[in-house]
Amino acid sequence: MLDLLFVIPLLPLASSVLLLLLAGRLSSMQVAILGVGSMGIAALLTALVGWEFIQAGSAAYQQVLFNWLPINNAPINLGLYLDQLSLVMTCVIVGVGWLIHWYAAAYMFDDKQVQRFFVYMNLFVFAMLMLVLGDNLILLFLGWEGVGLCSFLLIGFWQYDADNVKAAKKAFIVTRVGDTAMMIGLLMLFQYFDTLYIPNILVQADRVSEPLLWWACLMLVGGAVGKSAQLPLQTWLPDAMAGPTPVSALIHAATMVTAGVYLIARMQPLFMQVPQMLEIVAWIGTLTLLLAGFAALVQTDIKRILAYSTMSQIGYMFLGLGAMAYDSAIFHLMTHAFFKALLFLTAGSIIVKMHHEQNIFKMGGLYKSLPLTSTFLLIGLLALVAVPGFSGFFSKEAILAAVWQADTTSSLLWWMAVFGAFLTSVYSFRLLFIVCFGSASYSPKGGDFAFSSQFVVPLIPLVTLAIVGGFISLDFSQVFSPKEQVHLSLWLELIPVGSMLLGLLVAWLIYFPRTKAQPAQGRLNQFLLGGLGFDWLYQQLFTRPLQLFARWNKSDLVDHFYQFVGWFNLSLNEVLVLSQNGKLRWYLCATLVGAALMLGGLLWWR
Structure with a gap:
């Protein structure tokens, strides 16, 4: 079965091309069968390939399809590389992506452009698979740029709305800043190591002087913060909610925003040689998770709340990477994919049933009118806030444990991350109390099963994984540098749980409906609502000077x-x-x- 590894990315690519060639000739049902079916087959094949790879017990499997560019001393092959890291990433991309596709088939069924939608979606999955499976820097970068292009197309899918086009352009331009830095970093690696083959680069990591490697790693971090929406290139992510809800789920849970985490984890032997860069990564993640937590406290759009929560959880992953807990960071990436896909798809169901209303203060009482949907939302939020026993608890606790003892982090970062857990609890239960227990402005149309079962059935595996996904054992001993098992005092393990419970109490006291909830007002609220002023700052520093120059050049x-x-x-x-x-x-x-x-x-x- 390992010989069929190349078929996994080929399936979504083939379906995307076929849907493009048959534009306007297929019914919505045929489009759904082709778009979702190819992902289902890819998911099944991934399971078979993964099982055989695990049974083989090998460190890695390489598959060279053909020689692409016969460059002297550094030939570029179209080759795939499978190890524990890329296997986990592939399972997340294809498995969670298949469930999102399934849901999207019902969500977009009546849209006249559904065929174009699945062309973009399947191309998106193909690009992400090439990013994580490519065995050389060229394939990695092509996949990296491919997901950027597809995100632009999907965020602005409903292009007749000017705001959607603006959001798509913003995402494309902001991430291009990071992509430029990343390209420079990849070129520096090629100059230093005289090879494009990633395993060869990682083997020679200790042969390069630290100053040169420091700059190369800094450029890679620049690319990572752009794709993963971390400081200072985080501003595009909340606006990316302009796309259809399944797009938000795919970008936030299974594909694009996890690319930066994968990049740093894949290149971990390089970063291990420059601990100062790991400290920078840890600080970036910590500051981002706090920024996102504060911003989420005042958001009124249900999708923007989830967007900021994604930014915050990716911040925890960066913190784990900075603490050299690469396995814990990837573990959290996996569990986050489960509950965040569940949350976005559940939010999509709520939005549809609430007459496409996204303002949480115009919702309310859904636990009575939509009990099943409300239950799914509750389960996703419990995993997000890391309630003991749910998937998010195990991965987040693993990161916090590593941060407390790592040489590249400090107790200050640990306490900041714990405070971030408190903020996560406050805004998550705020969302739950207002949407499910608040006073309704109007009733949802139909009930939980008023629409096709395709709205519900794809959520069942995600609900299950959000609950038990933390018990999945990941072994990265052959990928990452081994480290001792971390054991903390009981009080250090209980403090994050206590912060979560304190957040629940605060949200209960403030937002549990006794009267009809109203959004907060005031300058501080507007400051937080706008993402702590970063959009305004970049507007003054970059956008307005360019607009001024354009006006000067009007003549x-x-x-x-x-x-x-x-x-x-x-x-x-x-x-x-x-x-x-x-x-x-x-x-x-x-x-x-x-x-x-x-x-x-x-x-x-x-």
Whole structure:
């Protein structure tokens, strides 16, 4: 079965191309069968390949399909590389992605552009698979850029709304900043190691001087913070909610935002050589999780609350990476995919049943009208806040335990992360209390099963994994550097749980409905609502100066320069043309005068 590894990314690519070629010729049902079916087969094949790989007990499996670019000393092959890390990532991408596709088939069934939607979705999955399975820097970067392109297409899928187009452009431009840094980092690695094959680069990590490696790793972190929406390139993620809800689930749970975490984890032998860079990664993650937590406290859009929670949870993953707990970070990536996909898809069901209303203060009382949907939402939030026994608890506790004892982190970062857990609890239970127990502005249409069962059935595996996913054992001993088992004092393990319970109490006291809830007002609220002013800051630093320059250039100032260059050359031509009068004696005279000047100058110089 390992020989069929290449078929896994080929299936979504083939379905995407086929859907494109048959544009306008398929019914919505045929589109759903082709788009979802290819993902289902890929998920089944992933399970079979993964099982055989685990049974083989090997460290890695490489599959070279063909030689792509025969460059001297550094040939580029179209090759795939499977180890424990890429296997977990593939299972998350294909498995969770298949459930999202299944849900999307019902969600987008009546949309006239459903065929174009699945072209983008399946291409997105293919690009992400090439990112995690590619065995060289070129394939990794092509997959990296592919998910960026597809996110742009999907965020702006409903392009007739100007706000959607604006959000898509914002995501594309902001992530391009990080992508540029990453490309520089990859070129530096190629210069240092003279190879594009990732395993060879990692083996030689200790042969490069630390200053050179520090800069290369810094550029890789630049790419990671762009794709994973971490400081200072986090501003695109909340606006990415403009796309259809299944797109939000795919971007946030299974694909794009996890790419930065994967990149740092994959390149961990390089980062182990520069502990100062790991400290930077840890601080980036910690500051981002706090920023996102504060911003989520005041959001009124249900999808933006979940978007900020994604930003916060990715921050925990970065903190784990900075603490050298690579296995714990990937563990949290996996559990986060389970409960975040559940939360987004449940939110999508709520939005549809609430007449496409996304303001949580216009919802309420859903535990009576939509008991099953409310239960799914509750389970997802319990996993998000890391209630003991749920999937998020095990992975988040593993990260916090590593942070307490790591040399690259400190107790300050641990306490900040615990405070972030408190914020997560407050905004999560705020969402639950307002949506499920608040006073309803109007009733949802239908009940839990008013729509196709496809809205419900794909959520059952996600509900199950959100509860028991933390018991899945991951063995990264052959991928990451081994480290001792972490054992903490009981009080250190109880404090994060206590912070979660304190957040529940605060949310209960403030938001549990005794009267009709109202959104907060005031300048602080507006500051937090706008993402702590980062959009305003970037507007002043970058957007407005460019707009000002554009206004200055409205009268074609730049064009005037090039027009002057053209006028000067034309004028010079007209002057030189005067010497071409067709009279031989003038040509002879000019030749003699020129020769005399040259001879005289030569004699004078000597």
